[in-house]
Amino acid sequence: MxxxxxxxxxxxxxxxxxxxxxxxxxxxxxxxxxxxxxxxxxxxxxxxxxxxxxxxxxxxxxxxTSEEKKSNKITPIPSQRTDFFQHYLQSVEEHKKEFQKWQAGGGVDIVKIREMILPLLDKAIDNPDVFWKILNYVEKGNYISHHSISTGLLSGMIAMQLDYEKGMVVQSALAGTLADCGMARINPRILLKETSLTAGERKEVDNHPFLSYKMVKDIKLLKQEAKLAVFQHHERLDGSGYVNGVKAEKLLLISRIVALADVFHAMTAERPYRDRQLIFKVLEMFRQDFFGQFDLSAVKALTNLFTKLPSGTTVQLSDGQIATILFMKQQHPTRPLLQLQKDDTILDLEKRRDLYIEKIL
CATH class of the missing domain: 3.90.105 (Molybdopterin biosynthesis moea protein, domain 2)
Incomplete structure (x- = not known):
């Protein structure tokens, strides 16, 4: 009836x-x-x-009960979450040690890189919401190591969302982790600079994909596709990237994945000379402001990682208001229907383009 x-x-x-x-x-x-x-x-x-x-x-x-409502969230149990972040911070420290060895002229130990990223990737697969939290751990003074580990994780997760077979998921994660290894060959003064780079400094930094490729090109456990992704991670589909300005037909999907993961983390994490931007805002920018530069299938996969939020999830908005998710929209995943906690008002973010979800509480 x-x-x-x-x-x-x-x-x-x-x-x-x-x-x-x-x-x-x-x-x-x-x-x-x-x-x-x-x-x-x-x-x-x-x-x-x-x-x-x-x-x-x-x-x-x-x-x-209030406890049952909380259980509807996708947040893992505390022990899982704690184990993940302890492991994440340990991997960042291990990467920092390796980076210092590279600065001293040492080569890449691919076995150690695998030990840093692959067990962590396995844990992230079980708890995809941890990416919301990772960004809160980034230290400006240790940005490169945080960025490398996070880019590796994101690259592996995007590849998995795209149904890559396991071997290529691993290669995507390794390529993402090693994409910036060539930064170890850049003048340390530039890496620690907290103000905007000069034209000369920017030119030196922009050469790091080539330096990274030189460091990984002879590694037997790294497939040729992954090595090429390291070299191409700043190229764009429309030819606007660097080092060679190649276009879509010359960019492998793994290169497109690492490129997307690299930019996404760089925009959403605190950097020495740039403040972080909101996750949902950046996801919308990939579809709008950067349209034509990034692979749409990869953008959709990345978006899926951050928008699988069930009804009842508590969030904080960009204006500080606290709200509860009522409904996630498949057509507009970054613009859900919310209920404000202060007065139970229903808020449709699709109609309030000035507001974004800032974080999960």
């Missing part, structure tokens, strides 16, 4: 899909409604829905 939305109660069960403005159902049939679902229906101006007859009066509703 059809029931007006204002007459729905918790425990009612949908008889049919609820269709919104997108081709994807707003809610699927057989969904057992909660107050969250009813608020979503009201926010999307749905007048009435079909429910299983008798549900309005016969279903005994079990009210969620």
């Amino acid at each position: 059809y029931v007006k939305v204002e007459n729905l109660k918790e425990g009612d069960i949908l008889l049919d899909d609820v269709i919104g403005k997108s081709p994807v159902p707003l809610m699927e049939k057989e969904t057992t409604l909660t107050n969250w679902h009813i608020k979503i229906l009201e926010a999307f101006l749905v007048n009435e829905v079909a429910i299983v007859e008798g549900q309005l009066s016969e279903v005994v509703v079990k009210t969620e």
Whole structure:
């Protein structure tokens, strides 16, 4: 039977899909409604829905406790989270030691690089929400090591989202981790500089992909595709990148993945001479401001890593307001429907382009 939305109660069960403005159902049939679902229906101006007859009066509703609502989040249990971040910080320190060896003229020990990144990647696969937290750990004075480990993790996760076979997921992670190893051959004074670089300093830094490639080209455990990704990680599909300004047809997908991961982390982490930008804002920039420069399939995979947030997740907005996610939109994943905690107002970020999700609480 059809029931007006204002007459729905918790425990009612949908008889049919609820269709919104997108081709994807707003809610699927057989969904057992909660107050969250009813608020979503009201926010999307749905007048009435079909429910299983008798549900309005016969279903005994079990009210969620605050602890049960918290359990709906994708946050891993504390021990898993703690283990991951301890391991992450350890990998950053290990990378720092290797980087110092490279600065002294040493070569890349690929076995150590694998030991840094692959066990960490395995843990990240089980807990993809950790990427929201990693950015809070970056130290400006140790940026390169944080950036290298994070770029390796992101590259591996993007490759996995794109259904790469395991071997290429590993190679993507290794290429991302080693993309900036050539920075060890740059004057340390430039690396530690906290103000904008001069034209001459920028030219020296822009040569680091070539220096990185020289350091990895003879490593047998690194496939040729990964070596090329190290060399090409600052190239762009439209030919606007460097070192050679090559275009799409000459860029392997693994090169496109590492390029995206590299820029994403650089924009969303604190750097010596640049403040971080908001994750969701940067994801939108890849689709809009940088359109044509990055591979769209890789951008979609990266977006999926950060937008798998269930209803009930508490977030902080760019203006400081605290809100709860009501509904994540498949067509606009960075613009969910929210409920402000201060007064229960429904807020549609698709209509409030001046606001972004800043962090998960």
